[in-house]
Structure formats: structure tokens, C-alpha cells
Amino acid sequence: MNFFRKPVRPDDTADEELVNSYRVNADISVLGKLYERHMPLVFGVCLKYLKDEELARDAVMGIFEELVVKVKQHEVKQFRSWLYVLSRNHCLMQLRADKKSPTVGMDEFMEFSPVLHPDDNDANKEEALQALERCMDKLVPAQKQSVRLFYLDEKCYKEIAELTGFTLNEVKSYIQNGKRNLKLCLEKHGG
Known part of the structure; x- marks a missing residue:
């Protein structure tokens, strides 16, 4: 028994395999399966930045829509880290777009x-x-x-x-x- 091997997740399809599968086949259900694994991370990031559960839920959906396009456009090596950055940037852009000018009369x-x-x-x-x-x-x-x-x-x-x-x-x-x-x-x- 090799103790130095990474433990296998219950769902043994690695993130990178799912990313590659989606890039090749454009099967949205594959991307959905991959995204579902990381939704708690994405929701946590959104909640941290947006500070509102409803806005965070909306952002989680928006990020998935972004993901459909961006996974095909970018070379994704470590999906979890890449998704974290994508989520953070999505929230920051939303905050920037939503930001009201401070009491501008x-x-x-x-x-x-x-x-x-x-x-x-x-x-x-x-x-x-x-x-x-x-x-x-x-x-x-x-x-x-x-x-x-x-x-x-x-x-x-x-x-x-x-x-x-x-x-x-x-x-x-x-x-x-x-x-x-x-x-x-x-x-x-x-x-």
C-alpha cells in the first residue's frame, strides 16, 4: 500500500479530466458536474465579497454562465484555484458596476x-x-x-x-x- 499517493475522491474523475472532456465535447452536464463540486467554494467567495446571500446566489449562477465560455478560452491547469480567481474577479467587477457614486448631486x-x-x-x-x-x-x-x-x-x-x-x-x-x-x-x- 502506497501512503504517499493522493487519496481518491469518492467521485474519482479528476477536475482536469472533466475540464478536458468539456473542452472537447462541449457537454454542459460535464461542466455542471465539475461546478457542483466547487459550488460551496464559489458561494463562499461571493458571500465574502458581496456580503448578501441573495446577491451571492445570483453571482454563483452568473459565474457558471461565465464558466461555459471561459473554460474553452483559457488553459486551465488547476481548476479549483482558477475558479477561485474567476469568482473573486466576477464579484469585484459586480461591486464596481454596482457602486454608487457617493452622494453625487x-x-x-x-x-x-x-x-x-x-x-x-x-x-x-x-x-x-x-x-x-x-x-x-x-x-x-x-x-x-x-x-x-x-x-x-x-x-x-x-x-x-x-x-x-x-x-x-x-x-x-x-x-x-x-x-x-x-x-x-x-x-x-x-x-
Whole structure:
């Protein structure tokens, strides 16, 4: 009897064999079997980073969907370690996408424009807000909606995507372009 041999798991198909089998046959049930073994690890990682059981469960499903594609794209030597890193990165990206800008109101949003930083004169503030509204009305509808939801309603990218039907990339683009267009409008016309 060899005491130095690694103990065999009850399910004796090694992770690497399942990875190779999936890469060759694209059989989703093989990947499912492999993933099921490591779900407690993935859930633990997700819970650690997301700090919410429901979000962690959703992330576990999202990671599996990612896995379907990424296992074929990457050379996976040690599946467990690779899956840990994939899970961690998935959660970090989700946190980054969901992160709300810390209490960003329109004043902070438009800090680059002197028009919106008048003295404490109410008439000047009112004029600045009217100028901002006029420039907001000049934005294309998708930019206007995204900027309003992000800065005034303090919604995160994911929430805006869910509310509008836009993709996350579209939301980011509309906000970035909308902000730039507002700045140009305020600098050029003061409204």
C-alpha cells in the first residue's frame, strides 16, 4: 500500500479530466458536474465579497454562465484555484458596476462649471439650475434619461440598465457622453 499517493475522491474523475472532456465535447452536464463540486467554494467567495446571500446566489449562477465560455478560452491547469480567481474577479467587477457614486448631486456633478458655483445668491443659483435644465433638454433622450437616473436619482449602472433596457456598456456610454455634452453646452451657451 502506497501512503504517499493522493487519496481518491469518492467521485474519482479528476477536475482536469472533466475540464478536458468539456473542452472537447462541449457537454454542459460535464461542466455542471465539475461546478457542483466547487459550488460551496464559489458561494463562499461571493458571500465574502458581496456580503448578501441573495446577491451571492445570483453571482454563483452568473459565474457558471461565465464558466461555459471561459473554460474553452483559457488553459486551465488547476481548476479549483482558477475558479477561485474567476469568482473573486466576477464579484469585484459586480461591486464596481454596482457602486454608487457617493452622494453625487447635480452640484458635485457639474463642479467643473463656474455657472453652477455662484455665490450664495439665490437668483444666481436659480439661473444656474435653469441653464442646467436647458442643457439637459438638449441631450439625446437616452443620455438625458441615464444622466438623470445616475446623478439625480442616484441609481447605479445595473439599476439603470434594468430600468431602461440598455446594456451596462450603453449606460456607461450615455452617462459619460451626456456629462461631456452638458459641460460643453454650459461652457458654450451658459444654458
